[in-house]
Amino acid sequence: MLEIFICEDNDEQRRQLTKYISDYILIENLDAEITISTAHSKEILDYVKANNVVGLYFLDVDLKEDKNGILIAAEIREYDNQGSIVFVTTHSELTYLTFTYKVEAMDYISKDQYTDIQNRVIECVDTAYQRYVKNTYKNRKLFQVKSGEKMISVDYNDILFFETALQPHKLILHTVNRQVEFYYKLKDVLSMDSRFYRCHNSFVVNKDNIAEVDIAKREIIMINGQKCFVSNRYLKGLKSVAVK
């Protein structure tokens, strides 16, 4: 069940938000419930600390307590790093990117008169619910590494290959629509999943996403057409995988 938390100190707005969400859960018959709807962030934090939650959080940015919503979100992140955080705020000077990257917020709802709040809330519940369903039923495995302050999580199925960068211990992870650098050892990546195969001194490839292997040119062509090198001595191990 998807647990939903609301932290908003304006009573009227909290009541409205709660109503939008509970109505939507009822209508769509979602496997979700509003666990806590409160004006005090402490209640939510205590609950998150005590239970193992993957939740959806609606947080007001400007609360009438000494902590603001961003700090609360950062604290929630320490215990629930997969949950979805949505900020609700009157700040209309867009700080969307800051929210997204500071605490990996999922979305941002502006409380000004131009926004159809109900619609936006429903959108958020939908997205979070789909994410939740995907994670539980499909047993989707995420490749997760922490590099410095950065948490990188990518679906194993999306990974094409890893490549060493020029700097020592820096790797580049290639997926179809993302290229991300992080500090890690190629050897440690290799041992993380059986799909990974060391095809070159500086490459580890995801065997599931190989389209073909060009033996003459010593290249692996990935499903998106991207090329990855393979060296002679590792070629043998690939023959069983995907030689066409």
Next chain:
Amino acid sequence: MSVFINISLQTITLIISIYILFQYEMSKKLLISLLIGSIILGYPLFLWQGIIGVFIMLLIWVVSLGFFRKKLFPSIVVPVVAVINLVISDYIVRAVFLMIKQPSIDYLQSDSYISMINIIICIVTLLLSFIVSYFLANFLKQDSFMRSYSMLFAILSIVTLVIFYINILIGKQSGFSDENIRANSVLFIFYFSILIGVCFLLTRMIVKETNMRNQQIQYERLTEYTENLEQMYTNMQKFRHDYINILLSMSEYIRAKNIEELEQYFNNNIMPISMNMKSNAYKLGSLHNLKIQELKGIISSKIIKAQELNIDANVEVVEPVEQINMDPVNLCRCVGIILDNAIEEAIHCEKPFVHVALIKRGGSNIIVVSNSSRPSTPELHKIYEKGFSTKGENRGLGLNNLREMVASCNNVTMDTQILHGKFTQVLDIAD
């Protein structure tokens, strides 16, 4: 046989000094194939052409290095400098030897003398290469200067070498005397040191000039930013001037209890002002939190440029950013490339936007640039290919350059993503 060994020894020395001059950045494969190829070719070339054979050798090196390393200028200069090193060491060693003792003519012609002196020459060449490589590395690092003066230096080094060899050939025709060797060595060393001195001074001058030009650009950008702030201030003043009037007229409606007209007045006159507050000039407001002048300059100027192109562009700097742990010149170049790309791509979209944010996260500063992108945008790995550009041939060095620059800093990582019509580039700079 001894001639073969001597020639091969010199060839090996030359290749190794090329390797040294390239700061050891050469693949082992290339190094070994150059070594073997040159040894095989060197001897027949010497027999056929004498010492002029070295020029043919040089040509082969330049072509093969240029082919494998893709960079023309170093491929020309490095081998030429290596040969100059050899010639100079040759003269130094012979001159020193003659100074120490006066050997007989017979001894000078003997194999043992020639091989011994040859080994010493090779060692001196390598030592000289270490020294010269230090200068050359500094030289090649100056990017802006390489672009404008690289050809001049390539020609200069070739001319130097040719002059050296003409001198040698003339000396050979008139027969080498001790005097001759001494005079030549003094001349060569003198010439070479002057050349290095001049190059050194020139580099310093050019670096200074580049710095000044950069400062000029930065100054212009900051001026633009200031103008933007001034405009914002003027708007505020206008508003201050107006709002008393607005309040007065509103109070008039209220006193008359004319709610309908008040509503109309509010919608027609006051709402537009609040919309106006959201206008472009205010979107740069949060830049005041950015305390790094260079970066502030480049971001404001690019954002203003984007706004002029009717792109919804804004900047978020929520917390004060005082310091970013990266060389400011490189940082500005990286951010410049990212923003240029973002703007170029965004223009073509239906709802163009470019959002920039500077965020402190734990022990690092992150710079996020996110822009709208067309569905037809090529796949990520194609964008990163060398020479790729959406604007046609020979212009797409941007992203590739960016990756190289980031690769040279060991506290900076890049994250590029295309998702749902949004292209996001994140630069993570650890403290």
